[in-house]
Amino acid sequence: MTKRTPESLFDNIAQDNEVLQLFKHHSLRVMYLSTLLAKKIGCYDEDLRIAAFLHDIGKMGIAKEILLKPGKLTTMEKTIVESHSHIGNVIVRKELGKLRPARFIRDHHEDWKGTGYPRGLIGEDISIQGRIIRICDSFDTMTYDMRNYKKQKMSHQQAFDELRRCSWSQFDGNLVEEFISLLQELELPENWYDTFNFPFIEKLFEKVENPADIL
Secondary structure (H helix, E strand, C coil), X not given: CCCCCHHHHHHHHCCCHHHHHHHHHHHHHHHHHHHHHHHHHCCCCHHHHHHHHCCCHHHCCCCHHHHCCCCCCCHHHHHHHHCHHHHHHHHHHHHHCCHHHHHHHHHCCCCCCCCCCCCCCCHHHCCHHHHHHHHHHHHHHHHCCCCCCCCCCCCHHHHHHHXXXXXXXXXXXXXXXXXXXXXXXXXXXXXXXXXXXXXXXXXXXXXXXXXXHHC
């Protein structure tokens, strides 16, 4: 029997190709950004990479009409979407047998002030890996995510301003500053994921000891 990998789990569980493609590219970008931030602050390991890649795995079984709904979600729809952190935790524990990445996935929508979900954790009770993924997931949703075609995407600077505005309420403010410093130092292009930019790639590889972590 072939051993299941995080990548094969993602591909197998997506409900259809449209959802797979939308979430896979978002998930890869979040994995790359989370890897870079974790390496910058010295807490990177394979469990972080797995959790960042699979952070939305719990959304894969939710109806496309809810996931891609352009308007405001109903209370019930919001409850269904918010269940994805817990569902992702269960999937990764049961299908991959990986407890640490499962915990980081569970934590990635907790807010610093305790207003997040699923457990309402406060401050440093949230795993630092969950806090990292939270910031990178939010940044990508603001600047790059293509699920809602009517949404106006923010520039990087606008997203930085929003991350800072929500520091110490939603986000770990120290990690926000580390993240912004990292992307400014890298001079992250607005189209960094879709366009090959050799100077940027050179800078990127200077930041990682093992390029395979972000490939």
